[in-house]
Amino acid sequence: MDGKERIMPKVQELRPRIADSEKITINLGHVDLGQIDLLVQEGFYANRTDFIRTAIRNQLSRHEDAMRKTVERREIELGVRRYSRADLQAAQASGERLAIQVLGLAVIADDVSPELAVETIASLEVLGALQAPAAVKTALRDRIR
Template identity: 45%
Template sequence: MNDQDKIEKVTVNVGIVDLGQMDLLVDQAFYSNRTDFIRTAIRNQLEAHRKDIQDYVTRKITAVGVVIYDRHDLEMLRESKTKIEIRLIGQLVFAKDVDVELVRDTVKHIQHFGVIKASKEVKEVIKEIQTLG
């Protein structure tokens, strides 16, 4: 993916006083241009709300049927610092390549009605998670 694929153009209506203040800051070399000002403002706001965003990132999955997690799935969650909540009626499968630490790092809560297919160690961790949740 090139840099252009990572950018989305957004149009924003800005009041004339705000625009004038932005231009003043650009003129005084606080920012190189309006775009620099806007990008900096966005980054600052995202940083200010980091915890709110992270809390929301805890995803809730609801399913009926068979749900399978393998090492790749859970490592992607770990890399994005995301913990999931699993709500499932049916069969929950953790592949043989999934270890205990990976489950602890990526699963926040499990509410499950049905069959769990996993290694003995992973099943023990699942019981802990269900008890804590």
């Protein structure tokens, strides 16, 4: 080397990163929006998003006990649940059909074929977000609630 530092190329992640949030759109009246802007200007919140996120968390906190009981009663998986091709092939081998219920994020791996999904997933209810190949979503459209 000629005394210069060697620059290493950036290494890309092998596993795609899953977004930790989902964008939503809401409509607010002008007065409500103005009140939020006033609170932001006065320093109560960093921005509109901070206010809205805080308001949502406060409401969710008020209903926490009821949600916990409902999740337990309905046997819903909470958080992020990934379904790999190996998971579905194992269900297929055992003759099992999955009734998937997730509150949070359900991820069906990119290498899962629509045929495998149809054969192994009896129903799919996601309260939150579903990430799956477009062809898999299309194949399961009559089973998604």
